[in-house]
Amino acid sequence: MSSLVQSTIEKYGKDATRLMDIITDIKKELGVLGKGEFTEIADQLGLSSVEVEQTYSFYHFFSTDSRAKYNIYLNDSLVSEMMGRHEIAEAFEKSTGTKFGSISSDGLFSLHNTSCIGMNDQEPAAIINGTIFPRITTYRVRELIQQFRAGKEVEDMVNSFGGGKNQSDLIKSMVTNNLNRRGAVIFSNYEPATTLNKLKDLKPEQVIDEVKNSNLRGRGGAGFPTGLKWDFCTKSPGEVRYLLCNADEGEPGTFKDRVILTEIPHLLFEGMIVGGYAISAKEGILYLRMEYDYLKDYLNAILDDFRKAGWLGKNACGIEGFNYDIRIQMGAGAYVCGEESALIESSEGKRGEPRNRPPFPVQVGYLNKPTVVNNVETLCSVVKIIEKGADWYKAMGTKETAGTKLLSISGDVKYPGVFEIEWGMSIDEMLEMAGATNVKAVQVGGPSGRLIGQNEFHRTICYEDLPTGGAMIVIGEHRKILDVVKNFTDFFIEESCGSCAPCRYLTVILRNKLQKIIDGKGVTKDLDDLVMWGEQMKKANRCGLGQTAANPVLTSIENFRSEYETRIEKGKDFDTKFDLNKAIQNSSRYVGRFPQA
Amino acid sequence: MNDQVKFTIDGKQCTAEKNTNLVEAAKMNGIYIPTLCHLEGVKPAGSCRICNVKINGRFMTACTTLVVDGMVIESNTNEIQELRKIIIETLFVSGNHFCPACEKSGNCELQAMGYKYQMMVPRFPYEFEEKEVDAKTTKLYIDRNRCILCKRCVRSIKSKDGKSIFAIKGRGHKAVINIDHKLANQMTDEEAMHAMETCPVGSILRKERGYVDPIGSRKFDHKPIGSEIEETVTVK
Ligand SMILES: Cc1cc2nc3c(=O)[nH]c(=O)nc-3n(C[C@H](O)[C@H](O)[C@H](O)COP(=O)(O)O)c2cc1C
Ligand code: SF4
Numbered sequence: 001m002s003s004l005v006q007s008t009i010e011k012y013g014k015d016a017t018r019l020m021d022i023i024t025d026i027k028k029e030l031g032v033l034g035k036g037e038f039t040e041i042a043d044q045l046g047l048s049s050v051e052v053e054q055t056y057s058f059y060h061f062f063s064t065d066s067r068a069k070y071n072i073y074l075n076d077s078l079v080s081e082m083m084g085r086h087e088i089a090e091a092f093e094k095s096t097g098t099k100f101g102s103i104s105s106d107g108l109f110s111l112h113n114t115s116c117i118g119m120n121d122q123e124p125a126a127i128i129n130g131t132i133f134p135r136i137t138t139y140r141v142r143e144l145i146q147q148f149r150a151g152k153e154v155e156d157m158v159n160s161f162g163g164g165k166n167q168s169d170l171i172k173s174m175v176t177n178n179l180n181r182r183g184a185v186i187f188s189n190y191e192p193a194t195t196l197n198k199l200k201d202l203k204p205e206q207v208i209d210e211v212k213n214s215n216l217r218g219r220g221g222a223g224f225p226t227g228l229k230w231d232f233c234t235k236s237p238g239e240v241r242y243l244l245c246n247a248d249e250g251e252p253g254t255f256k257d258r259v260i261l262t263e264i265p266h267l268l269f270e271g272m273i274v275g276g277y278a279i280s281a282k283e284g285i286l287y288l289r290m291e292y293d294y295l296k297d298y299l300n301a302i303l304d305d306f307r308k309a310g311w312l313g314k315n316a317c318g319i320e321g322f323n324y325d326i327r328i329q330m331g332a333g334a335y336v337c338g339e340e341s342a343l344i345e346s347s348e349g350k351r352g353e354p355r356n357r358p359p360f361p362v363q364v365g366y367l368n369k370p371t372v373v374n375n376v377e378t379l380c381s382v383v384k385i386i387e388k389g390a391d392w393y394k395a396m397g398t399k400e401t402a403g404t405k406l407l408s409i410s411g412d413v414k415y416p417g418v419f420e421i422e423w424g425m426s427i428d429e430m431l432e433m434a435g436a437t438n439v440k441a442v443q444v445g446g447p448s449g450r451l452i453g454q455n456e457f458h459r460t461i462c463y464e465d466l467p468t469g470g471a472m473i474v475i476g477e478h479r480k481i482l483d484v485v486k487n488f489t490d491f492f493i494e495e496s497c498g499s500c501a502p503c504r505y506l507t508v509i510l511r512n513k514l515q516k517i518i519d520g521k522g523v524t525k526d527l528d529d530l531v532m533w534g535e536q537m538k539k540a541n542r543c544g545l546g547q548t549a550a551n552p553v554l555t556s557i558e559n560f561r562s563e564y565e566t567r568i569e570k571g572k573d574f575d576t577k578f579d580l581n582k583a584i585q586n587s588s589r590y591v592g593r594f595p596q597a
Numbered sequence: 598m599n600d601q602v603k604f605t606i607d608g609k610q611c612t613a614e615k616n617t618n619l620v621e622a623a624k625m626n627g628i629y630i631p632t633l634c635h636l637e638g639v640k641p642a643g644s645c646r647i648c649n650v651k652i653n654g655r656f657m658t659a660c661t662t663l664v665v666d667g668m669v670i671e672s673n674t675n676e677i678q679e680l681r682k683i684i685i686e687t688l689f690v691s692g693n694h695f696c697p698a699c700e701k702s703g704n705c706e707l708q709a710m711g712y713k714y715q716m717m718v719p720r721f722p723y724e725f726e727e728k729e730v731d732a733k734t735t736k737l738y739i740d741r742n743r744c745i746l747c748k749r750c751v752r753s754i755k756s757k758d759g760k761s762i763f764a765i766k767g768r769g770h771k772a773v774i775n776i777d778h779k780l781a782n783q784m785t786d787e788e789a790m791h792a793m794e795t796c797p798v799g800s801i802l803r804k805e806r807g808y809v810d811p812i813g814s815r816k817f818d819h820k821p822i823g824s825e826i827e828e829t830v831t832v833k
């Protein structure tokens with residue numbers, strides 16, 4: 001038994017539900033885990049070796065080999081591509097002498113693609129040994145690799161600090177906030193603990209009622225009424241309950257939670273305490289995506305301050321019997337873990353596969369106890385609602401959508417960044433606000449949302465009209481829509497958990513069909529097939545990922561059909577360029593038949 | 598004490614005990630809802646999606662649903678049949694299914710489903726992805742060409758101390774079934790046979806035991822899958 005495995009497992013109390021943390025710690029030391037480690041861990045935790053490998057192999061940052069001295073994960077989101085990812089990738093390959101998906105022969109560098117890392121406002125960006133390198137140019141690539149070869153450490157190459165708290169001692173990151181517009185709720189004047197001090201004069205039911213009255217709806221995308229969710233949870237039988245905060249922020253194009261976590265984490269933790277108090281939770285867990293690992297020490301230090309101030313721990317906030325603490329659970333690279341039941345599975349040390357529902361998390365959640373999962377922005381809103389009242393909150397926004405919303409705007413805009421708006425702004429106004437002209441399309445709500453064209457720019461951002469979790473990707477006139485669709489479809493293929501047959505493989509079939517059209521070999525029937533097959537995805541799959549994975553295909557055919565039509569062979573029923581001899585090349589070779597290519 | 602609930606499937610009045618699994622409840626009423634990943638008595642996976650039905654207008658998987666009073670269920674509509682057929686075809690092209698050479702042919706639930714839904718040829722192109730066969734254990738071999746990732750084995754085949762002998766490795770379309778060599782080597786002959794029978798397709802196979810049942814006497818050689826359930830209707 002290696003002492004590393006042994007001590008790591010002991011650090012987490014030999015608890016199999018902490019398998020994520022155990023693997024994370026061991027992986028940091030070894031760079032890769034193999035059969036030996038799986039067996040050692042399994043024996044200690046009472047699992048089989050394949051069960052450990054089952055969790056390990058699910059997560060991108062576990063399963064990729066990071067044994068090099070410098071492990072480079074380059075974002076492959078659409079906006080990264082729009083901002084010149086291709087040249088950067090080439091430059092990395094050239095200067096490291098290795099290809100993506102492999103380690104250089106000298107063992108110095110490994111190159112990996114990675115899904116959106118939450119830096120769409122400063123692309124192309126990469127993560128190198130956990131440190132974020134935003135706004136990379138080819139010059140910077142050469143410089144980095146040269147200096148690494150000369151023995152420089154990753155920290156030595158941090159040559160500027162982004163604004164705000166990014167320069168605090170515990171972060172020291174080059175990431176910039178790009179907080180372009182403050183609003184009335186989240187990024188408004190904030191006096192820490194105002195709400196916490198109010199809490200002891202309120203009963204949990206009163207807190208829930210106030211949140212209910214505010215009409216606050218969840219900001220993670222689904223828009224479920226927050227007060228009602230809390231109410232359901234408290235009405236589920238059982239003494240022990242949990243509050244999980246969803247900071248997985250994996251939808252390509254969203255990065256607003258990153259700015260909250262950097263600038264106003266006190267507000268978030270306050271929200272987690274208010275929520276925990278309202279549902280009488282035993283513990284709060286902040287599920288933080290691995291991409292934001294650079295914020296972890298800083299966040300933990302703030303939690304320590306909270307404990308010292310008596311806001312967490314025994315009789316928290318001076319409330320007799322309210323024993324409540326918060327811990328951080330790191331993810332390991334899986335978009336689907338943002339889905340609330342997958343988030344729970346992952347927090348229990350398992351593969352992030354969404355659960356079948358019912359039962360819902362409010363009934364059977366973390367460790368099978370009633371659990372509330374809320375988005376970062378939702379919990380921040382709650383603090384202000386308790387401070388200033390439901391009526392104050394409701395006065396903002398539209399009839400059915402109260403309050404403000406953080407938008408993450410990126411792509412072809414002058415001022416990419418986070419904007420806090422009142423619900424009810426039109427897309428036209430939004431584009432003007434962010435400085436976007438000559439816009440062909442806007443991807444509302446990220447890949448799982450809708451791709452809309454100019455004829456819909458008058459529509460307003462709110463649940464009655466255009467609902468969104470806040471990711472707004474602006475696509476300029478000069479872009480090709482099919483490139484957009486291809487990138488998003490690849491994303492879903494990469495991120496599907498693989499549980500549902502259609503999500504696992506129909507996505508691949510759709511992508512191949514799309515590629516056929518991009519290659520100029522498509523016919524009209526291919527478009528009909530894409531629509532017909534894509535429609536099945538909505539019906540067939542278990543969770544939101546699979547149900548929306550065909551949205552890029554479907555909404556682009558709906559709104560940009562002409563871009564497909566210019567690529568297909570018109571008036572033809574089949575691919576006339578099909579080369580039979582080429583297609584049967586392999587079999588001809590095996591059986592010695594001719595012609596052979 | 599009456600826990601019986603009333604519900605309808607495609608307009609037919611049905612009754613069952615409250616909170617019965619919908620697949621079983623339908624079966625008791627002589628209605629066959631096709632399943633592949635479902636295994637009676639084992640926690641449902643809801644992964645193959647073939648049992649999709651519409652409940653009160655919404656798509657849901659029957660194997661993960663418990664019946665409650667007043668449910669209105671659609672199952673044999675054109676829309677749902679088409680969806681099921683597409684799923685079957687997806688499963689065929691995502692693997693490499695050369696039925697004539699497969700020991701499970703005739704006993705295979707996927708093949709039987711292909712017949713039932715009158716699949717002549719999948720509408721999707723084959724990718725013929727390379728899949729690894731694992732024959733490293735003493736009693737079993739795993740032919741991943743045929744695995745449909747239903748997780749029946751993952752959920753139900755355990756060692757004496759409750760550990761999983763089978764597990765998934767990887768995610769998305771790269772996910773494959775994985776077998777724990779150490780634990781598999783400790784399986785008894787009966788357990789190995791049981792593992793083979795648990796698999797709906799020919800992915801888990803008992804070594805040294807090929808083609809025991811002659812063609813013509815295999816499970817689905819004469820009657821389509823599900824007919825034994827539907828026949829009880831005509832008998833009534
Ligand atoms: C594939 C998928 C990914 C998701 N990712 C996130 C996420 O990163 N952050 C988030 O808050 N919600 C995400 N959600 C929504 C969550 O399931 C859940 O609705 C939300 O966290 C609830 O919090 P709220 O009510 O405060 O919005 C995702 C959903 C799906 C289907
Ligand atoms: S829809 Fe896709 S991501 Fe969601 S559970 Fe099914 S396979 Fe997993």
Ligand code: SF4
Pocket residue numbers: 743744745746747748749750751763774795796797798800801
């Ligand atoms: S091996 Fe058989 S039982 Fe196991 S997941 Fe694959 S198809 Fe299902």
Ligand code: FES
Pocket residue numbers: 631632633634635642643644645646647648649658659660661
């Ligand atoms: S049988 Fe219900 S999803 Fe497979």
